[in-house]
Amino acid sequence: MSQHRHGSTSGEAGGVPAFPDLPEATIARLPEYLRALHHLAEAGAETVSSEGLAAAAGVNSAKLRKDLSHLGSYGTRGVGYDIALLVDQVEYILGLDKNRAVCVVGVGNLGHALAGYAGFASRGFRVVALFDADRKKVGEVINGMAVRHIDDLARVAAEETLAIGVIATPPTSAQAVADLLVAVGVTSILNFAPCVLSVPPNVDVRKVDLAIELQILSFHEHRKASLTALPGGRHDDQEAVGS
């Protein structure tokens, strides 16, 4: 199990393990599979079928099989997947064996919550530093960690490799913070500020915008309301769009 042959179709340079290049959509689902696998393992299961794992992860089984097939062949026909083996594989692919250091910039409402979020620690991430630009907040201790001034970022980065920077500042400072993070070598950013960041191409940014989530739900509420507002309730299929 220490080797994953999986000779990706692209005959890359060297005869090395080579990183399988997974579709983005697959990558985004792997963490959910992993959570489901851990859950099953805790419940004492040793193997699981694609059907069972798919149900636990909230997807359909064909999609799950296709996703897992990108990692290699870790299932047994007629039986299912070995849970422990699959957990190892997925954790390896996601790089979760590294216990990556995370810093949070902006200790407002949200940053405060993120600093104390147990879900991070329990999944291979260590929140190692909190920063804020407000000197009144510097020194405040949250979850056993003292808030430092953003000017100390470079110093902290020199002591410890920061793998991921989390931006929880107001949108007006977010770009400046992103620039700082990039300057000290951070190449992955999770942005909670409602704005677009521009960063060099080697830096990955993911954005979480809470208001946008509500707005999307609002759209669906609006849509549902406009359907139920129709006279006769249900009606046969619609759509002959295009004029």
Next chain:
Amino acid sequence: MSQHRHGSTSGEAGGVPAFPDLPEATIARLPEYLRALHHLAEAGAETVSSEGLAAAAGVNSAKLRKDLSHLGSYGTRGVGYDIALLVDQVEYILGLDKNRAVCVVGVGNLGHALAGYAGFASRGFRVVALFDADRKKVGEVINGMAVRHIDDLARVAAEETLAIGVIATPPTSAQAVADLLVAVGVTSILNFAPCVLSVPPNVDVRKVDLAIELQILSFHEHRKASLTALPGGRHDDQEAVGS
């Protein structure tokens, strides 16, 4: 060009315009366009080209034009889009003119932050109630609102139509809370608990999982490391594979 309304061919009630049925991918981007439009309006602009708006929203202009074309023809060739008009249109489509009531269930770290999140109030959402199952938290006042016991949910729902329920509980209670929300008529749920919820088909659930976001970034860190670690031959990034 064609009329400003895509009609579903089925009947419409009263004066309510028919609902265009937009691709999900487009819907998810509309809030970002809206934010960019507000930003431009504050800066004093009256019109904007697809190029300009696309840049402000972080997408390319072809995609933006295609997205907006689904709403109807609100641009002027040779000129661009009228910002005020487009703001109205997008807000209408997203149903943001309704000032929807939101409740937050689970007043831990994260729920606390959500209760005080200014980004909600400023975008057409009112957080009208906070719930928790822990009697020790009931009565605590957050952001001018007293935390109520979850058993009061039905009472509150009877007084005011709750459009959206936000779940910020531990994953072990999330399904039970979802069932409660559904029982009192909530048809849109924003779930922060790391678990899959099952709900009736008329209920929309969106999930935000902070650990998953970090894991996706971790994957990309891993990938980048495995690429830069091989200058031309040997791959050596001192990590033990799985087990």
Next chain:
DNA sequence: AACTGTGAACGATTTCACAGCA
């Protein structure tokens, strides 16, 4: 000339359906 709106090409993702293995 500048810019939108949109068919058509392209690419990515999902689903189907079944061959092949335990």
Next chain:
DNA sequence: TGCTGTGAAATCGTTCACAGTT
């Protein structure tokens, strides 16, 4: 028989490139 792994088909989303409008 039961279940995975996977080509092929279907669906969805993006990008191109240009006709059409102001």
